[in-house]
Amino acid sequence: MDKSLVITGGALLLVALSGCGGVSEMTRQQVARSETAVQQAQGAIGNSEAGAVELQQAKERFAQAQQAVEKKDEQQAQRLAVMAELDAQLAVAKSQSAGARKAADELLASIRTLREEAERNSSR
Secondary structure (H helix, E strand, O other), X not given: OOHHXXXXXXXXXXXXXXXXXXXXXXXXXXXXXXXXXXXXXXXXXXXXXXXXHHHHHHHHHHHHHHHHHHOOOHHHHHHHHHHHHHHHHHHHHHHHHHHHHHHHHHHHHHHHHHHHHHHXXXXX
């Protein structure tokens, strides 16, 4: 048997065996991205109530994704990591939406006050 064929076959066998018992690098990267998204959402939301439920869900799904990686459950880890990242993004969006809504309400209150003052000044 050709020596290079044996070496190539052995290398392929090692690659195949290492892939069977673990989680792919792509899934590990997805889990890392979800961790980053959760951390960024935590920073963006702070103590705000808007998005807090979604942030908590993102944290829980991230923890479950980590457990799935430890159990070498590729599909579950990938699915949970993606869901954690999406939950974190939703949490940030809700928080930003609430902030924009608050700013708009404050602007409307200021406009109302200015109108009232203008009406008082015009009736004098």
